[in-house]
Amino acid sequence: QFFSSSANLFNAFRTGAIDLAYQNLAVDQIRTLQEGATAQKWQAIAKAGSGIDYITINLKSPPLDKLEVRQAIAAMMDRPLLEERVFRGQIEPLYSLIPATLNMKDPVFQAYGDGNATKARELLTQAGYSETNPLKVEFWYRSNVVNDQWAALTLKALIKKRLGNLMQLDLKSIESTTAYKNLDKGVYPMFLLDWTPDFLDADNYIQPFMECSKGSVKTGCEAGSSFLQGSFYYSDRANQLIDQSRKELNPDIRKQIFKELQALLGQDVPFIPLWQSKDYLFAQKWIQGASLQITQKVPFWTLQK
Structure with a gap:
């Protein structure tokens, strides 16, 4: 039923x-x-579930085209706070798109910390922002998913408390069916989404996000997975590694390939992993x-x- x-x-x-x-x-x-x-x-x-929740970041949407801005936002995400305040222990903090239940995971986002205001302030200063010239960015979530609303409100309050006016999230919501239809149109700067894999392999947490079948560094992704996700991330190296991982039979070599892919994820921040479901x-x-x-x-x- x-x-x-x-x-x-x-x-x-x-x-x-x-x-x-x-x-x-x-x-x-x-x-x-x-x-x-x-x-x-x-x-x-x-x-422990196989589903993950993450933020997709539109690299074509200023000011999110600046690496320091994306990294500053990553530094302000406080996963333990969400686990305690919003989900009451019903999730597990996630520091890579590959969940902790798979041995290919490498928690690259731990380098940014959780709610790390010092790091975020340093990065935003490098990008030219200040209290008088604050970072303002739209943060979208699905209006029909109650948990997403509470997570978005909690993150906004946390950022306000620790950074004052330096970083300002403008929360906006839309029904999920409409959101999915418009992701690849580039209308959302940041969107809180979830993902359930088709099969339990590291490939199904990386290829559906980071692969791009058509595009360039200059134009961004014009067709492929990152285009459909609304991120428009393009990386020649990521494409090469994904292709290589799908042909490699040696599990040790394959693990190294995914380690490098996750390093690219943490370095370029086209997505920010937040939590793994239970x-x-x-x-x-x-x-x-x-x-x-x-x-x-x-x-x-x-x-x-």
Whole structure:
């Protein structure tokens, strides 16, 4: 059964109308269901998920075409704060597009720190910004995703508290269906999005973001993955490495290729990884064999009433 809102799914499970509840529940709803599981009203199964949330940055949209600006924004992202204040421990901080569950990951964004106002101020000063000439940038999120709204509001408040007027986020929202249709049109300077892989390999966290099939350093990406993401990132080296990784059979060599790709990601900042999801499956007491796979699949063949 599919439900039109997380509230309907939540209520249907709590009243026993359905046997299992999975995905798209809000933070408070998950916390309430976890408390119910602790009180032995039902079962709760949690596992590190394969989905990630990140910011896509439009490199064609001034002032985000300046590297120092993108790096300063990366330095101000405070993942532990989001984990604690917004998600109440229901996510894991993410420092690369490749999640921590894969051995190819290299947490390159740890170099920027979390909410690192000192580094951000230094970078913005280099880029010519000051309290009297502040950085102003639009930050878009999906209006129908409650968690994204809270994350955006939290980051804006954090930046205001630690940088004063030096960096100013102008929050804007739009319904997700409309957003996805317009990403490749370049209308959004920064957008908070999520990604679920088609298969569990490092390639599926890098190629759909950094690959560009047509473009140049001067024009940016004109066709390909980064174009569709609304980033328009172009790198000859990234394209070469992605192509090489898809032909390489030696896992050790392949790991080095992805290490270099992640180094490019951290250096050029076309995307900013924020958090890795945790998956939660809730099952009624009369259900046996409920479990979650790392692929985010629920194996139905193990279930019994």
